[in-house]
Amino acid sequence: MVPPARPRKLAKVPFVELADGRLQGVVSSGSDAGRVYVSSIATATYAFACSTNNNRPCGGARGTFCNHIRALVGEAVLQYGAERVARYLKADTPEGEPDAPRLVSVMTATRPEQGDTSAAAPVFSRFLRHLAYLELEPTTAPLPEMQWFPPTRTVA
Numbered sequence: 370m371v372p373p374a375r376p377r378k379l380a381k382v383p384f385v386e387l388a389d390g391r392l393q394g395v396v397s398s399g400s401d402a403g404r405v406y407v408s409s410i411a412t413a414t415y416a417f418a419c420s421t422n423n424n425r426p427c428g429g430a431r432g433t434f435c436n437h438i439r440a441l442v443g444e445a446v447l448q449y450g451a452e453r454v455a456r457y458l459k460a461d462t463p464e465g466e467p468d469a470p471r472l473v474s475v476m477t478a479t480r481p482e483q484g485d486t487s488a489a490a491p492v493f494s495r496f497l498r499h500l501a502y503l504e505l506e507p508t509t510a511p512l513p514e515m516q517w518f519p520p521t522r523t524v525a
């Protein structure tokens with residue numbers, strides 16, 4: 370068997386959940402394979418937060434959703450279906466059936482406030498428990514095994 374020339378990249382959004390009144394999850398950095406972001410959007414207010422696993426604020430999440438939060442919405446729609454995500458966030462899409470771009474534009478149009486990042490630590494530790502469950506070393510390095518990361522189905 371010939372090993373792959375280089376390891377596959379970390380899944381873009383390896384962890385997403387609808388829990389604690391938020392859509393929240395872990396998004397891998399586009400530029401740094403060793404860094405992940407913990408991103409969230411609160412139900413109804415759409416207050417958003419994004420910070421690294423080391424609790425540094427995301428430079429892109431100033432005033433509006435950063436690319437990590439947009440990626441999180443996209444992954445949630447894939448895993449839970451757009452209707453369910455829209456219902457959970459209490460986001461109406463008057464222009465048509467909900468999908469990820471419509472949900473993002475409806476939420477950002479309300480000029481949501483930037484929430485605090487206090488939820489980041491528990492979300493990140495749940496993500497690490499997921500890794501431990503799969504008997505992987507808790508690490509943010511690229512892991513080919515994470516390609517088989519099971520979707521979460523946790524709903525509060």
Ligand SMILES: [Zn+2]
Nearest residue numbers: 419427435437
């Ligand atoms: Zn971000």
